[in-house]
Amino acid sequence: xxxxxxxxxxxxxxxRARGRDAFWELLSAGRTATRRISFFxxxxxxxxxxxxxxxxxxxxxxxxxxxxxxxxxxxxxxxxARDAVADSxxxxxxxxxxxMGVSLGSAVAAATSLERExxxxxxxxxxxxxxxxxxxxxxxxxxxxxxxxxxxxxxxxAEGPVAMVSDGCTSGLDSVGHAVALIREGSADVMLAGxxxxxxxxxxxxxxxxxxxxxxxxxxxAHASRPFDATRxxxxxxxxxxxxxxxxxxAARRRGARIYAEVGGFANxxxxxxxxxxxxxGREMAEAIRAALDEARLDATAVDYVxxxxxxxxxxxxxxxxxxxxxxxDHAYQTxxxxxxxxxxxxxxxxxxxxxxxxxxxxxxxxxxPTANLEVADPECDLDYVPKQARExxxxxxxxxxxxxxxxxxxxxxxxxxxxxxxx
Amino acid sequence: xxxxxxxxxxxxxxxxxxxxxxxxxSGRSGIGExxxxxxTGYPSRLAGLVRDFDAAQYLPGRLLPQTDICTRLALxxxxxxxxxxxxxxxxxxxxxxxxxxANASGGFEFTHREFRKLWTRGPEHVSVYExxxxxxxxxxxxxSIRHGMRGPSCALVTEQAGGLDxxxxxxxxxxxxxxxxxxxxxxxxxxxxxxLSQTAGGRVSADPDPATAYRPFDTRAAGYLPGxxxxxxxxxxxxxxxxxxxxxxxELAGYAATFDPAPGSDRPPGLGRAASLALxxxxxxxAEVDVVFADAxxxxxxxxxxxxxxxxxxxxxxxxxxxxxxxxxxVFSGGGTLDVVCALMSIRDGVIPPxxxxxxxxxxxxxxxxxxxxxQTRVDTALxxxxxxxxxxxxxxxxxxxxxx
Numbered sequence: 116x117x118x119x120x121x122x123x124x125x126x127x128x129x130x131r132a133r134g135r136d137a138f139w140e141l142l143s144a145g146r147t148a149t150r151r152i153s154f155f156x157x158x159x160x161x162x163x164x165x166x167x168x169x170x171x172x173x174x175x176x177x178x179x180x181x182x183x184x185x186x187x188x189x190x191x192x193x194x195x196a197r198d199a200v201a202d203s204x205x206x207x208x209x210x211x212x213x214x215m216g217v218s219l220g221s222a223v224a225a226a227t228s229l230e231r232e233x234x235x236x237x238x239x240x241x242x243x244x245x246x247x248x249x250x251x252x253x254x255x256x257x258x259x260x261x262x263x264x265x266x267x268x269x270x271x272x273a274e275g276p277v278a279m280v281s282d283g284c285t286s287g288l289d290s291v292g293h294a295v296a297l298i299r300e301g302s303a304d305v306m307l308a309g310x311x312x313x314x315x316x317x318x319x320x321x322x323x324x325x326x327x328x329x330x331x332x333x334x335x336x337a338h339a340s341r342p343f344d345a346t347r348x349x350x351x352x353x354x355x356x357x358x359x360x361x362x363x364x365x366a367a368r369r370r371g372a373r374i375y376a377e378v379g380g381f382a383n384x385x386x387x388x389x390x391x392x393x394x395x396x397g398r399e400m401a402e403a404i405r406a407a408l409d410e411a412r413l414d415a416t417a418v419d420y421v422x423x424x425x426x427x428x429x430x431x432x433x434x435x436x437x438x439x440x441x442x443x444x445d446h447a448y449q450t451x452x453x454x455x456x457x458x459x460x461x462x463x464x465x466x467x468x469x470x471x472x473x474x475x476x477x478x479x480x481x482x483x484x485p486t487a488n489l490e491v492a493d494p495e496c497d498l499d500y501v502p503k504q505a506r507e508x509x510x511x512x513x514x515x516x517x518x519x520x521x522x523x524x525x526x527x528x529x530x531x532x533x534x535x536x537x538x539x
Numbered sequence: 540x541x542x543x544x545x546x547x548x549x550x551x552x553x554x555x556x557x558x559x560x561x562x563x564x565s566g567r568s569g570i571g572e573x574x575x576x577x578x579t580g581y582p583s584r585l586a587g588l589v590r591d592f593d594a595a596q597y598l599p600g601r602l603l604p605q606t607d608i609c610t611r612l613a614l615x616x617x618x619x620x621x622x623x624x625x626x627x628x629x630x631x632x633x634x635x636x637x638x639x640x641a642n643a644s645g646g647f648e649f650t651h652r653e654f655r656k657l658w659t660r661g662p663e664h665v666s667v668y669e670x671x672x673x674x675x676x677x678x679x680x681x682x683s684i685r686h687g688m689r690g691p692s693c694a695l696v697t698e699q700a701g702g703l704d705x706x707x708x709x710x711x712x713x714x715x716x717x718x719x720x721x722x723x724x725x726x727x728x729x730x731x732x733x734x735l736s737q738t739a740g741g742r743v744s745a746d747p748d749p750a751t752a753y754r755p756f757d758t759r760a761a762g763y764l765p766g767x768x769x770x771x772x773x774x775x776x777x778x779x780x781x782x783x784x785x786x787x788x789x790e791l792a793g794y795a796a797t798f799d800p801a802p803g804s805d806r807p808p809g810l811g812r813a814a815s816l817a818l819x820x821x822x823x824x825x826a827e828v829d830v831v832f833a834d835a836x837x838x839x840x841x842x843x844x845x846x847x848x849x850x851x852x853x854x855x856x857x858x859x860x861x862x863x864x865x866x867x868x869x870v871f872s873g874g875g876t877l878d879v880v881c882a883l884m885s886i887r888d889g890v891i892p893p894x895x896x897x898x899x900x901x902x903x904x905x906x907x908x909x910x911x912x913x914x915q916t917r918v919d920t921a922l923x924x925x926x927x928x929x930x931x932x933x934x935x936x937x938x939x940x941x942x943x944x
Contacts, residue, residue, distance in 0.1 A: 160662050213797070213812065222674055233654050236732065240658030244731040247580045247738075254739040255928070258728070259643045259871075260675070261696040265929035269801035274809055277798040277931060278704060279696035281642075281675035289693055296711060302795075318654055321662040322669040384634065385683040385692045390605075390671040399689055402634065520671045521680025523692070 120295045121532065123372040124203025124360030126195030126309075127472045130166035130353055130459045134198065139476045142484035143505045147458045149351045150336045154315050162329035164336040165315045166353035166460030184253050186225035189263045191356035191465075192311035196267045199307060203360040204372060207271060216275035216303040217264040218294040219358075220286030220310030222464030222519070224260030224279075227316045232257060267307055267358070275303040284519030285383060286310050287357070287467025288527050292381035294361050304366065309358030310468040320352060326391060328428060338488045340461075342425035342454035343432050343500045345493035350426040353460025357468035364532070375475040376529040379411030379512075386522035393430045393518065397438025400524040404442035404514060411528040413512060415443040418450055420483050420508065422474045422515035423500075425454020426461050431518060436496045438516075438524075451508060453501040457487035467517040471527065474513040478531050483508045540943065541710040542787035544780050545624025545773030546880055547616035547723075551587035551766050551867045555619065559877075560884045563892045564913045568866045570749040570764055576731050583743045585752050586729060587766025587868025605668040606681065607646025612769035612873075613678035613725035614685060620721060621686060624773035625785055628686050637690035637717045639709045640678040640771070641701025641724040641872035648730035649673060678725055682771075690717045698927030699834075700796070702770065702875030703935045707794035709774045718779040724872030725769035737765045742838060742928070753869075754896040755835030755862045756842045756908055763837035766868025770876035788883040790943035792920075793821025793936030800930075810834070810932045811848030814922060817934035818852075823920065825853050828936075830891050832878040832923040835862030837869075845924070846904035855905030858922075859914060865896040875925035875933065882921035882937040889917050 125135055130148035132138040141148065148166045157163035168191070172182045175194045185193065196217075200207060207215075232254050236245040256262040261279045268277045276297055280290040287310030294308035323329040330349040332339035341347040367374055384399040384406070408415060421443075424435055439447045455473045462469060473484055482505050489502035513529045546556045551569025553559030562569070569587045578584045594603060594611035597618065606614070617638075621628065628636065650673040656664040671677055676694040683692055691712055697704045702724035709722035728737060737743060744762030746752035753764040780787050795816030797809035818825060831853075834845055849860060863881050864874055885891055891914040900908050919942040923935045 212800070212806070216798070222676075224675070230654065233651075233732065234658065236735070237655070237658070240655050243655065244576050245735050247582060247735060250735055250739055252739055254736045256740075258647070258733070258736045258739075259696070259698050259928070261643070261698045261701075261927060261931065262929055265798075265931070268798050268930065272801065274798050274800055274806070276796040277697070278796070279675075281694050281696050282679070282692075283671075283674055283676045286676075293693070296715075300711070317662070318650075318657055318665070318669075321657050321665040322653070322673070324662055325665045325667045326670055328670070383691050383693070385638070385680070385689045387633065387683045387687045387689045389684065390677075390680055402689075519676075520674070521676045521694075522683055523676070523680070 118299050119364035119377055120298045120361055121364050121367050121377045122359045122361055122375045122475060123367050124199040125472050126198025127357045128168050128191050128195055129355045129469055130168050142455055142458060142473055143482060145485045145487050145503055145505060147337050147487050149339050149460050155317060160320050161324040162331060163333040164330055164339045164351050166351055167315060168354050185266060186228040186257055187313040188221060188224055188311045189266050192219055192263050192358060193266050193270050195309060195356045195358035196270055196307050199358045199360045200271060210305050212272050212274040214275055214304040215273040216297055216306050217267045217273050217277040218280055218290045218306055218308040219264040219267060220280050220290030220464045221260055221263060221312050222283045222286050223312060223314050223319060225257035226314050226319050228257040230316045230318050271307055282519060282523045283521045284463050285467055285517040285523040285525040286464030288517045288525040289383055291471060295378045295381055298361060298363055304363055306361045307358055308361055310465045311356035312463040312465040313354040314463050315352055315354050340427050340457045341488045342427040342457050342486055343496040344489050345491040347427045349428055351460040353462040355462035355465045355469050357472040374532050376478055377532050379530045380407035380528040382406035383523060383525040386524060388522055391520050393434040395433055395437060397434050397441050400438035400516060400518060401441035403524045403526040407526040407528045415446045417512050418443060418514050419510045420477060420513045421450055421452040422470050422513055423452050423454045424516050424518045425456050427456060433495045436498055439498060447498055451483045451501045452498045453484055453486045455484055470515050474515045474529050478510050481507060481510055540777040541713045541774050541791045542777050542780050543772050543789055543791060543883060544775045544785045544787055545620040547620030547771045548880055549589055549592060549612050549616050549769045550877060551589050551768055554592060563863045563866060563881060566895045570868060573734060575729060581735060582738045583745050585749055585764050587764060589767055605672055607649035607672050609646060609725050609727040610677050610681055612727060613640060614681055616769040616771040617682045617721050620771045620773045626773060631719060633687055633689040635690055635718040636688035637712050637720045638679045638682045638688050638692040639705045639720055639722040641695045641705040642675045642678055643696060643698055643701060643726050643871040644728040645675050646672040646677055647728035647733040651730050651732045682721055697931040699869055699871050699874055700925045700927035700931035700933040701872035703925045703933035704796055706791060706935055710791050710794060713774060713776050718776050720774045721771060722774055723771035723876040726871035726873055727767035729767060751896055753837050753865050755837045755865060756900050756906060757897040758899050758901055760837050760839050760842055764868040766870040768870040768873045770873045770880055787940045789886050790938045790940060792938040792943060793817040795820055795934050797932045798930045808844055810845055810926060811851055813932040813934040814852055814924060817936050821936040828858055828920050828922050829918045830885060830921045831858055831860045832882055833860050833862045834924045834926040835864060846906050850905040856907040859891050859907050859909050861891055861909040862894040863892045865894055878923045879935060879937060882923055885918040885921060886939045890915050
């Protein structure tokens with residue numbers, strides 16, 4: 116079966132950016148959404164900066180019962196899925212429920228609700244053995260996160276394959292890659308796929324403090340996320356979600372759908388090196404990029420823009436730069452590379468999907484979003500990172516990449532379909 | 540074509556494939572009193588617990604401080620599966636080996652300890668391992684590192700359907716060009732918080748008698764018992780197994796996943812459809828199936844729904860059905876994979892293990908449930924079913940190598 120898969124709808128909830136248009140407005144203006152943490156008092160923590168989403172569940176149309184039972188990350192995911200369906204213009208009544216599936220990514224899923232319930236059940240940590248009379252009926256839903264794709268399936272009426280893909284910080288790329296594979300092999304015709312994470316909660320902040328992975332620019336939150344800058348000192352934790360509607364190319368054309376892009380290729384590899392560490396040579400990410408380009412039948416020279424993982428840790432940005440040089444060769448030096456984490460932070464499992472959304476919008480607007488806060492060049496990071504200001508650029512092909520704990524390295528190739536908005 | 544060449548099992552009723560299989564045939568149960576802490580007031584105190592597993596015996600010491608019990612189970616079972624497969628990982632290109640695991644509750648006990656440290660002693664006491672010992676991808680990452688496997692890998696969460704979904708994903712990965720995939724499921728959450736959380740939602744049996752608490756398809760079925768364990772397999776492209784002269788236990792011939800309609804819908808549930816799709820995927824008819832390893836939820840409504848789906852597909856009493864998981868409890872992501880191991884052993888030994896605990900099955904179910912003692916019969920083809928809470932359904936078809944495509 117030679118089925119091609121395209122993205123025809125998207126829903127995004129990013130820090131200080133509700134919906135697709137606000138998201139692009141923030142990115143193209145080079146504005147940052149990183150601030151001092153407001154969800155709790157961050158003063159006992161090493162890193163006190165995060166990128167929070169302004170989210171009003173009731174105003175987003177969720178019913179009181181849904182708000183009570185769903186974790187915040189699930190709420191984000193459901194709202195984004197609804198947006199993706201509306202944005203696609205696809206009338207779900209015309210889709211056979213058996214042929215529709217869901218693939219959702221998340222790294223730490225219901226962390227916020229887990230921590231809240233933990234504090235209740237343990238009397239703020241004082242009890243090791245817990246009080247059964249304090250048990251929430253929804254505790255099981257927070258413990259086992261596959262409830263998240265289930266909620267989307269109920270929302271859209273999907274009865275085909277449904278799964279959570281939880282590959283740490285590459286979840287948001289891998290979940291969409293999984294959806295593409297299901298459509299290509301014929302297991303589904305329509306997939307809702309994306310990712311959501313809402314990790315701004317004390318336990319998650321503390322676990323990254325412990326390994327000094329997050330920034331300590333607590334006095335300058337708006338400029339704390341500094342991918343590829345010589346003064347970078349860690350990532351900025353964020354929350355967010357993006358969900359897409361994917362369908363088969365011919366079906367999308369038949370219904371006259373607006374096509375954001377075709378997913379030309381996807382690949383992931385493991386570094387089998389360390390759960391959190393990266394080798395400087397970028398070997399496995401480079402292999403993933405090459406494999407994704409092969410699948411898309413494109414040469415490295417076809418790449419117009421690289422949407423980087425660019426987390427702003429010392430090791431990541433060096434690793435990734437090496438991976439781009441290794442996979443794209445000299446073309447790496449002629450290709451704009453940027454990290455939107457400079458503006459919206461790192462929402463763990465969600466960010467891969469949020470970055471797919473940014474890549475689709477970059478294609479739509481023929482504009483590369485910038486790397487904000489990039490002031491001081493790092494000799495080890497010697498590519499064109501599009502500092503501070505968005506740049507108009509012809510973009511037919513984007514490579515977007517991710518790197519995550521567990522050693523996961525993922526790459527996706529997004530291409531503008533022929534005949535759609537092509538320039539002479 | 541995908542064959543299974545290695546098995547690694549840690550079950551509540553047996554460590555290692557042979558001990559687990561012997562326990563399964565002879566009715567040795569792994570269900571017991573949850574005695575790791577004071578369970579006074581807990582609605583259920585029974586579980587399928589792995590009691591004789593000392594991780595230090597099987598894993599390097601440096602891995603112990605950084606791993607939850609579920610990861611120790613996964614790493615050990617993966618090591619056993621690779622050994623069982625006779626696979627020399629140094630002889631295979633790193634990108635030709637992948638890892639696909641399913642997990643439901645992450646490193647729960649590990650993270651519970653870190654939550655406690657954070658809230659009683661402060662953030663500076665949280666472990667440097669917490670950031671990865673907790674998350675759902677941990678087992679895939681750790682197995683990949685330990686065995687130098689760098690091919691396309693992932694972790695899936697579909698509650699108790701995960702063990703079968705991981706095998707389906709492993710086959711997909713092999714079809715896309717990877718030679719060897721280590722795949723399966725592992726779960727454990729029997730610290731005070733995990734054990735209590737599992738009872739939320741009211742599906743766990745409150746019957747205090749270990750012999751009857753989980754009796755799927757019984758007229759008096761009153762819930763399931765949770766379990767812990769790990770079942771990890773080596774799956775391999777046929778050509779790869781043949782080239783290195785490896786023994787194949789059987790073929791993963793069919794797979795499908797479906798999802799139930801939203802609660803309150805009058806549309807039919809999806810388990811029967813998953814079964815039909817898996818048979819079609821394997822290119823066989825229901826008449827060719829020799830045994831069904833049922834999901835066997837142990838709740839009357841779900842048991843009935845599964846029985847009716849089987850009756851529709853096979854006709855009343857049309858196929859032997861069994862559920863050896865009453866001896867282990869429901870091992871979450873490991874459960875479906877454990878049943879696949881039973882299917883492979885049934886094919887090898889020509890015997891169907893019985894469903895212990897269950898005595899009387901409602902006539903309307905139309906089930907030929909194997910009860911009492913194991914049934915000697917030639918088995919070439921098995922259908923394995925699994926459901927996950929909220930609506931996940933998965934089905935796998937296992938065939939003998941002789942009958943394989």
